[in-house]
Each structure stands twice: as structure tokens, then as C-alpha cells.
Amino acid sequence: MPSYSMGQAAKLLGVSPETVRRWADAGRLRVARDGAGARVVDGADLARFAVERGAGLHAVPEDAVPTSVRNSFVGIVTAVRVDDVAAQVEVQSGPHRLVSLVTREAVEELKLAVGVTVTARVKSTSVHVDLP
Secondary structure (H helix, E strand, C coil): CCEEEHHHHHHHHCCCHHHHHHHHHCCCCCCEECCCCCEEEEHHHHHHHHHHHHHHHCCCCCCCCCCCCCEEEEEEEEEEEECCCEEEEEEEECCEEEEEEEEHHHHHHHCCCCCCEEEEEEECCEEEEECC
């Protein structure tokens, strides 16, 4: 089983190495020492921790509209570029940046603008943007 340095674990989890160290010091993430004395995280432990952490990281509000799309990310609109027919909407959800191509009409109907909270729903290669 592979093991990961604190820096590698941080990159995989989308946080700083200092955050991983704090989690380890608090007992939230199990670490060991390698032959050189550096702290490392077992791959299976890191995978379990990532799943547990991700379960509630981008939770969709309970009163959200029911949908069959399961990959949902609550985030904030960081950019909207509109032309005559199409628009590009960028959403930041935690460490994830999502970009959706939608119609100009959809941007206007949903009143999408920088600073608006949205839920980005990803299915296959499409990103659907819904208001919370």
C-alpha cells in the first residue's frame, strides 16, 4: 500500500500541508513515521479520510429541488461572460472550480451574477447550474 507525505496528502485533499499536520496532531488523521523520521499517511487511511471529509464538504441544502443528478456542488459564482446567444458561468465550490456553458437566456432567467450562491450539478460532461 502506498504512503503519502504530508504535502502529497494536502494536495490530494485540496488543503495546505499545515492543515494536514493539524488534523494529524488532533488525531483526526492517522500518521506514521517513515525510515527518515518524516510523517507519512497510509494510502488506505487517506482514502477513508477523503471520503469521510467529502461526504459533507459541499452539502446540498435539504430543501433543494429533487433531481437525479448526484454530483452536486454548492458554490459561489465568480465570473459570468455573456455574448449574444451563449454564456460562460464560473463557480467556485471549495477547492473546485467549475465552468458551465449555458444560454444567455438561462443567465438572465436565473439572474446569475458574480457573488450569487448556486448549486452546480454535474452529470456526464454537462454542468447544470441551479439556484439553491
